[in-house]
Amino acid sequence: xxxxxxxxGVAHDVDAEPETPLLWVLRDLLGMTGTKYGCxxxxxxACTVHVDGQPTRSCQVAIGDVGQSQVTTIExxxxxxxxxVQTAWQxxxxxxxxxxxxxxxxxAAALLAGNAKPTDSDINDAMSGNLCRCATYHRIRxxxxxxxxxxxx
Ligand code: FES
Ligand code: FES
Numbered sequence: 125x126x127x128x129x130x131x132x133g134v135a136h137d138v139d140a141e142p143e144t145p146l147l148w149v150l151r152d153l154l155g156m157t158g159t160k161y162g163c164x165x166x167x168x169x170a171c172t173v174h175v176d177g178q179p180t181r182s183c184q185v186a187i188g189d190v191g192q193s194q195v196t197t198i199e200x201x202x203x204x205x206x207x208x209v210q211t212a213w214q215x216x217x218x219x220x221x222x223x224x225x226x227x228x229x230x231x232a233a234a235l236l237a238g239n240a241k242p243t244d245s246d247i248n249d250a251m252s253g254n255l256c257r258c259a260t261y262h263r264i265r266x267x268x269x270x271x272x273x274x275x276x277x
Contacts (some may be wrong), residue, residue, distance in 0.1 A: 125139065125140065125186055126138070126139055126243060127139075127140060127142065127188070129146075129149065129187060129190055129195060129228060130192065130193065130194050130195060130201025131150070131154060131156070131195045131196075131197065132156075132195070132196060132197060132199060133194075133200065136154055138153050138154070138187070139153075140153060140187060140189025141153045141188075142186060142187060142189075143152070143181050143186045143188060144183040144184065144187050145182065145184070145186060145187075146173070146183075146186070146187055146190060146195065146232060147159060147161060147171045147182040147183040149187050150173070150182060150195075150197060156197050156198075156199050158197060158199050158226045159171055159172075159173055159182055159197050159198060159200035159226060159227075160224070160226060160227065161183065162223070162224070162227075162255070163183070163255070164183050165183070166181045166183065166184045167253075167255075168227075168236065168253075168254070168255045169181065169224070169227040169228070169231060169254030169255060169276070170222070170223065170224050170226075170227045170254075170255075171183040171227060171254045172226075172227035172228075172254065173195055173196060173197050173198075174194075174195070174196040174201075174233075175190065175193050175194070175195055176193045176194055176235065177194075177196075177234065178234065179230055179231050179234040179235075179250075196230075197226075197230075198229060198230060201229070201230065201233055201273040202236050203233075203237065204237075204275055205232060205233045205234075205236035205237040205240075205271070205275065206229075206233040206237075208236065208271035208272070208275045209229055209233045209236060209267070209271045210229065211271070211274055212267040212268070212270035212271035212274060213229060213267050213271075214266045215267075215270060216263050216266055217263070218259050218260055218263040218264055218267045219260070220256075220258035221257070221258050223257070224254060224255060224256045224257065224258075224260075227254050228251070228254050228256065228260075231250060231251050231253075231254045232250075232251065232264070232267070232268050232271065234250070235247065235250040235251070235268065236268065236271055236272060236275065240272060240275055240276070241272050241276075242268060242269075244265065245270075247265050247268050251264065251265075251268075274275060
C-alpha cells in the first residue's frame with residue numbers, strides 16, 4: 125500500500141503496509157540507516173527519531189499512525205540545539221562503539237530544544253530510556269551540559 129511520509133523535510137512515497145514500524149521503513153525502504161535497531165520493544169532508545177519534534181521510538185510507531193507528521197532522523201537533524209549537541213559530542217569524544225549514539229543525540233537534542241539549561245535530574249529523566257552498552261553515560265551527561273553552554277554563548 126502506498127503511503128507518503130514526511131521525513132527530513134521531504135515527502136517520500138513508500139510501499140508498505142500501514143502497520144509496518146517506522147524504523148523498518150526508514151532503514152529498509154528509505155536507506156536511512158543512521159537510526160538503529162536495538163531491541164524492537166521500546167526498551168533501548170537506539171531507534172529514537174523526532175516526530176513533530178518529540179523524541180519517539182520508531183520501532184513502536186506504525187507508519188499508518190504517522191500521517192502528515194514531520195519525521196526527523198539523525199540524517200536530517202538541524203537547528204541550534206542539534207548543532208550544539210553534535211559539537212559537544214565531538215568535543216567531549218562521547219562515542220565509544222557508536223551503536224546507541226544516534227538515539228542518544230536525538231534524545232539530547234529534543235531535551236535541549238525544550239529546556240536550554242537542563243539539570244542533572246532533567247537529563248536523567250530525558251535520557252534514561254536510552255541505553256548504552258559501552259556505559260558512556262558520564263560523557264553523555266557532560267556533553268549535554270556542554271551543549272547547553274554552547275547554546276548560551
Ligand atoms: S529498537 Fe526501538 S527502543 Fe530499542
Ligand atoms: S557507545 Fe556503544 S552502545 Fe553506546
